[in-house]
Amino acid sequence: MIYVDASAIVAMILGEPDAADLASTLDEGESAITSPLAIYEASLAIARVNAIPAAIARDEVHLTLSRMSIAVAPIDEGQGHVAVSVFDRFGKGRxxxxxxxxxxxxxxxxxxxxxxxxxxxxxxxxxxxxxxRSGP
Known part of the structure; x- marks a missing residue:
């Protein structure tokens, strides 16, 4: 399984130089998920770059996720606990x-x-x- 981060979603939608490489990783047949928080982050980034309302950017994100067969996994309390531990290990300032x-x-x-x-x-x-990704 692959988790698709907001940064990858934004790059693919905006057609950044590595967009094709990112998309090809998803074309390998492995199931892919993202989260509502990644959708939020990607929507705001796309809205900012394209100077469009966030709701329009969100619709574009959802359309892209649908086209690429990326499912949206819910965020639950357990993931919240894991996220706090992740911050302790890898967070900003730490x-x-x-x-x-x-x-x-x-x-x-x-x-x-x-x-x-x-x-x-x-x-x-x-x-x-x-x-x-297989490469850097």
Whole structure:
């Protein structure tokens, strides 16, 4: 299973240089999930970049998730507990990964679902969470 972080969703929707590589990781047939928090983060980022209302960006995110067969996994209390522990280990001001709240919940969701994480950037590469990408 693959957990798709907000950073990967944004990159694919905005057509960033590594969008095709990110999408090809999802084309390998493995099931993929994301979370409501990732949808929120991606929607706000896309709204900001494209100067559109967040609700329109959210609709674009949902359409993309549907087209790519990415399911939305709920966030529960257990993931909240895991996210707090993740912050203690890898959080901003505590570790070079400097995970923020959204990152801590992404890590928690991936860990709880025993999923590799698909992301853009360097933050998760500084944790012990396995990456869904074969390359750097």
């Amino acid at each position: 570790h070079p990964a400097a995970l923020n709240m959204g990152d801590c919940f992404a890590y928690a969701c991936a860990a709880v679902h025993d999923a590799r994480i698909l992301f853009k950037g360097q933050d998760f590469s500084q944790t012990d969470l396995p990456s869904a």
